[in-house]
Amino acid sequence: MAAVRRGVQGTRRLKLQVFRIIVFVAAGLFFLVPIGAMVEFSTRGVGDQPRTLAAWQSIGTYPDLVAAITASLELAAITTIAMLVLLVPTMVWVRLKLPRLNPIIEFICLLPLTIPAIVLVVGLFPIYNWMGTNFSDSILTLSIAYVVLVLPYDYRSLEAGLAAIDVKTLTEAARSLGAGWFTVMWRIIVPNISSAILNSAFLSVALVLGEYTIANNLLYNNLQVEIAMLGRANAGVSIAVAVASLLFAFGVLVLLSFFNRGRGRLQLVELQQVMRTERG
Amino acid sequence: MPERTGVEVRLENLQRRYGAVVALDDLSLTIAPGELVALLGPSGCGKTTALRLLAGLEDADGGRVVIGGEDVTGLPANRRNIGMVFQAYSLFPHMVAWENVAFGLQMRGVGLAERKKRAIDVLELVGLSRFANRYASQMSGGQQQRVALARALAISPQVLLLDEPLSALDAKVRSRLRDEIRRIQLEVGITTLFVTHDQEEALAIADRVGVMQSGRLEQLGPPMTVYSRPATPFVADFVGLTNRIQGTVSRGSVDVRGATIPLVDSSVPDGPATALVRPEAVSLVGNGEAQEGPLIGTVIAVAFLGATSRVTVDLGDITVLAQLPTSAAAEHPAGTRVKLALRPDPVLVDSHN
Numbered sequence: 001m002a003a004v005r006r007g008v009q010g011t012r013r014l015k016l017q018v019f020r021i022i023v024f025v026a027a028g029l030f031f032l033v034p035i036g037a038m039v040e041f042s043t044r045g046v047g048d049q050p051r052t053l054a055a056w057q058s059i060g061t062y063p064d065l066v067a068a069i070t071a072s073l074e075l076a077a078i079t080t081i082a083m084l085v086l087l088v089p090t091m092v093w094v095r096l097k098l099p100r101l102n103p104i105i106e107f108i109c110l111l112p113l114t115i116p117a118i119v120l121v122v123g124l125f126p127i128y129n130w131m132g133t134n135f136s137d138s139i140l141t142l143s144i145a146y147v148v149l150v151l152p153y154d155y156r157s158l159e160a161g162l163a164a165i166d167v168k169t170l171t172e173a174a175r176s177l178g179a180g181w182f183t184v185m186w187r188i189i190v191p192n193i194s195s196a197i198l199n200s201a202f203l204s205v206a207l208v209l210g211e212y213t214i215a216n217n218l219l220y221n222n223l224q225v226e227i228a229m230l231g232r233a234n235a236g237v238s239i240a241v242a243v244a245s246l247l248f249a250f251g252v253l254v255l256l257s258f259f260n261r262g263r264g265r266l267q268l269v270e271l272q273q274v275m276r277t278e279r280g
Numbered sequence: 281m282p283e284r285t286g287v288e289v290r291l292e293n294l295q296r297r298y299g300a301v302v303a304l305d306d307l308s309l310t311i312a313p314g315e316l317v318a319l320l321g322p323s324g325c326g327k328t329t330a331l332r333l334l335a336g337l338e339d340a341d342g343g344r345v346v347i348g349g350e351d352v353t354g355l356p357a358n359r360r361n362i363g364m365v366f367q368a369y370s371l372f373p374h375m376v377a378w379e380n381v382a383f384g385l386q387m388r389g390v391g392l393a394e395r396k397k398r399a400i401d402v403l404e405l406v407g408l409s410r411f412a413n414r415y416a417s418q419m420s421g422g423q424q425q426r427v428a429l430a431r432a433l434a435i436s437p438q439v440l441l442l443d444e445p446l447s448a449l450d451a452k453v454r455s456r457l458r459d460e461i462r463r464i465q466l467e468v469g470i471t472t473l474f475v476t477h478d479q480e481e482a483l484a485i486a487d488r489v490g491v492m493q494s495g496r497l498e499q500l501g502p503p504m505t506v507y508s509r510p511a512t513p514f515v516a517d518f519v520g521l522t523n524r525i526q527g528t529v530s531r532g533s534v535d536v537r538g539a540t541i542p543l544v545d546s547s548v549p550d551g552p553a554t555a556l557v558r559p560e561a562v563s564l565v566g567n568g569e570a571q572e573g574p575l576i577g578t579v580i581a582v583a584f585l586g587a588t589s590r591v592t593v594d595l596g597d598i599t600v601l602a603q604l605p606t607s608a609a610a611e612h613p614a615g616t617r618v619k620l621a622l623r624p625d626p627v628l629v630d631s632h633n
Contacts, residue, residue, distance in 0.1 A: 031551040172337050173428075175371040178387035191374040199632055223357060 035243060042182075042240040055236035065241060068226035071139045075222065076208040078143040080201045083154050086147065088197070091158055092189055095167050109155035112148050117213040120145070128218050139220045149206050149214065161196020165189075206249050227269035286314030286471045287438045289334065294343035296329050296495075303329040305495035307343070316465050316472040317500075320479055322449045324494040326466035331441050334473060336360045339607075347436055363432030363470075368445040369424045372417035372551065373412030377403060377427045378412040382434035393613075402430040405464060422453040429461065433468060440465065442474040446481060458485055479519050483507060491515045509544055513630035516556040523557040523600050525628070534629055537574035537595075539622040543629060553629040555615075559590060561623040562602035564612055575620040579612050593618060 004120075043051045060066060094101050112120070124145050131141055167189065174188045189190065212224035221229070223245060231238035289311040290400050296304040304326045311317045332338045332347055334356035334626040345353045349458035352360050363384075381399035382390075390398070403409040406426040416424050425445050432440060435581050443463065462485050465472050482489045484501040489501040491514070510516035527536035532546035535553045535632040577595040589609035591602045600620065612618050 028355065165373065166370070169366050169368045170372060172335075172357070173364070173431075174372070174383070175367060176335055176362055176364040176382035176441075177362075177431070178358045180358055183387070187373055209435075226350045268414070 021236050035246060038239050038243045040245060042236050044236070055234070057167060057241045058234075058237055059241055059244070061170065062237065064221065065226050065230060065237075068221050069221045069241075071221075072209055072223035074140060075143050075146060075203045077148040078140060079150060079208050080204040083150055083204055084148050084197060084201065085160055085199075086242065087154060087187060088190070088193075091155075091162060092171075092185065093166060095162060096171055105161075106155070110152045113152040117149070118217065120148070121214055121217040123213070124218065125167065133158070139215075139222065140222055142218070142222065145187070145214050146204075149211065150200075153203045157200040157203060158193065158196050161178045161193035161199075164194045164196075202252055203251060209245055209249060230234060286469045287294065288313050288346075289348075289439055289471050289473070290344075290346040291330065292346065293339045294333055294345070296331065296333060296338065297341055297506060301493050302592045304333070304340075304343075307492075307495065307497060309497060309539060310471060311471055313471055314469045315487045316439065316462070316474060316485065317488050317490060317492045318474040318476060319492055320482040320519070321394065321492035322474060322477060326490040327444060327477075327492050329495075330492075331443055331473055331475045334439070335362055335441055335519060337365055342553055348555065361435070361438045363437035363439070364426045364439060364441040365425065365432050365433060365443065365445040369391075369416065369421065369448070370425040370428055371424050371431075373416050376413050376415055377408065377419070378432075380416075380427060381434045388435065391515045395470070397402035402434045403427070404432045404434070405467075406460070412452075413629065420453075421449050422457055425457060426460070433464070433470070438468045440472040442472065444476050447478070448478070454481075461485065462578065483519070489519075491518060492533060493518075508630055510556070513554075513556060513628060517630050521559050521601055521603075523559065523562065524554045524630070525557055525598065527553060527555045528600045529553045529629060529631070534627065539575065540625075541622060541624050543596065544626045544630070548629055551631065553631040556630060557600075557622060557623070559601040559603035561625050562600060562625075563621050563623065564591065564593075564604065564608065564618045565603060565621040566619050573619070575579060575622070576622065577618065578604065579614050579616050579618055581614055582612070593622075611631055 042055045043053060045052050094105050128141065128145075131137070135141075147272070170188050170192070171184050174184045179187065183201065211224060212228065215222040216225045216228070223241070227238050227241050227245075230241065291307055291309045294304050294307040296302075307326065307330055309317070309330070321327045329338065333340050336345075336355055338361075340353060343353075344351055347362075349358070357546060361388065371377075372383065375383065378396060378399040381402055382395040385395035385398060400409050400412055400455070403412055408423060408426050408428055408430065411419060411423060411427070414429075419427065425448075428445070445461070446457055449457065454514055458481055461474075474482070474485060483506075485571065486503060488500055489503050489506045490496045491506060493514050499515045501509075501511075506515060507519055510519060516522050525536050527534040527541075528551065529548050530550050532548075533540050533542045534553060534555045536557070541557070550588060575595070576598070577593040579591055580594045581592040583590040583592075584606065585603075587606060588603050589606045590610060591604060591609050593600050593602060602620065
């Protein structure tokens with residue numbers, strides 16, 4: 001009887017394993033085939049000529065493209081930092097002092113999700129027009145619009161991080177031990193929501209590097225606008241840059257997942273130690 | 281090791297409102313240096329609010345907080361020298377035990393070597409120095425609360441505040457840690473305010489117990505006095521079990537079903553009233569078979585509590601609880617007829633019925 005049960009369980013495990021492999025391979029193909037096709041296209045030689053990395057090597061020879069890459073990376077950094085500086089203290093403060101405002105803050109933060117980027121541009125255009133005349137027409141001013149754009153995604157990520165800890169008790173404990181508000185934020189809250197901060201930073205970087213509509217309509221040349229423009233002149237280089245930016249985002253994601261996996265392992269070890277303590 | 285730092289604490293006419301709700305209604309309380317006062321009361325009575333005002337975690341609408349002769353009413357929490365242990369587990373999850381304990385010392389500018397040494401010393405005081413390098417998630421609830429106690433004591437605070445620190449623990453750990461808190465409090469000699477809704481905890485640990493209701497202090501006194509001489513019907517009801525038996529007040533005593541019992545407060549006007557009689561003042565004096573009378577009834581339940589048992593007797597119109605030695609209760613199993621006697625200990629009456 002037991003042998004039959006073991007046999008049935010073994011078959012079920014094998015089927016599950018096969019199903020997992022099929023899903024993994026299918027998902028892998030879904031992501032890798034288009035990228036592979038892009039790599040194939042960007043390394044294709046002209047006519048009968050063999051494969052070449054000329055398109056990849058020439059990325060650096062387009063000054064406008066290099067400027068757009070630099071600008072997009074700067075925008076990603078500014079947007080990420082501005083969003084974190086704005087959102088983290090606000091969300092903590094609302095949780096501690098004004099919990100009744102939480103639904104309103106959530107509504108405001110999620111609002112950009114419901115507004116199409118093109119509609120956002122219509123609203124932003126007069127503001128950027130004014131800023132261009134009176135303040136600055138630098139591409140970096142796009143970070144103001146991008147902070148609004150990334151708000152819903154980052155809010156959700158940070159909200160999940162803050163919900164996982166007892167912000168009120170930790171803050172009050174730190175305050176009673178002599179910590180000022182800045183110390184509470186920097187030494188107590190931030191280290192305990194570091195995963196959420198990393199997640200939201202990654203989302204910001206990914207969104208800013210992939211943003212096209214706002215920049216194009218406000219007449220700024222960021223990475224995606226430059227890729228689109230380059231695509232008309234030199235499709236090979238345009239695709240090479242697109243793959244490079246995808247690989248960059250992929251690299252950030254892999255780094256993040258390794259960091260989170262490390263934390264997961266640590267939590268497992270902690271759990272085992274507690275169980276040993278309880279038994280002892 | 282923390283120094284002996286007991287100072288006098290005075291809460292003077294404290295008031296706190298949340299909208300229309302009055303959380304503290306002119307609360308005044310003085311805690312002597314090195315004394316442990318427990319504030320006891322049901323949820324929403326204002327005990328935690330009082331503690332939070334003393335800690336500086338909330339602002340008072342009126343009144344003063346004076347610690348060691350200094351008015352600290354306007355000082356924020358981080359500038360009052362107060363150690364606090366919270367109801368919820370409050371250890372910083374990203375720090376190991378000694379770093380948690382040393383955090384307050386770091387805020388006071390103590391160097392790394394010195395604060396680590398002092399943290400280990402205080403962990404030794406709570407018996408957890410071997411857990412110094414463990415994170416909160418690697419410790420049980422009881423261990424976490426002991427580290428939280430060590431963290432609160434490490435800064436040598438003038439006052440120690442305990443906000444229901446045992447309520448999340450299981451009964452056995454709770455009882456052990458309760459005794460440990462008292463041992464450490466006496467050893468360190470620190471003025472302590474302990475807030476709890478558990479009367480057993482308050483009576484066991486405190487020098488004086490304050491019973492609160494609706495933002496007011498109903499009674500403040502030694503545990504024995506609060507239990508045996510409750511000042512108000514609310515205190516009698518809230519602290520320990522009480523039988524509410526109808527009677528008639530006449531010239532400083534109350535007649536309860538034929539038994540005459542003196543009153544705690546002899547100024548109560550004559551007339552009908554409800555006497556509040558403790559179960560231990562009720563005894564079973566014999567077999568009530570084939571007898572009738574106001575204090576004769578049938579045992580309907582016997583609850584074994586260890587050395588004593590609680591017997592529930594149905595007198596027809598009311599049920600009465602009697603607390604007896606288990607050996608005596610065993611003679612009267614459920615279903616037997618018994619005769620009750622009421623010990624003439626002074627009782628309180630509730631004439632507002």
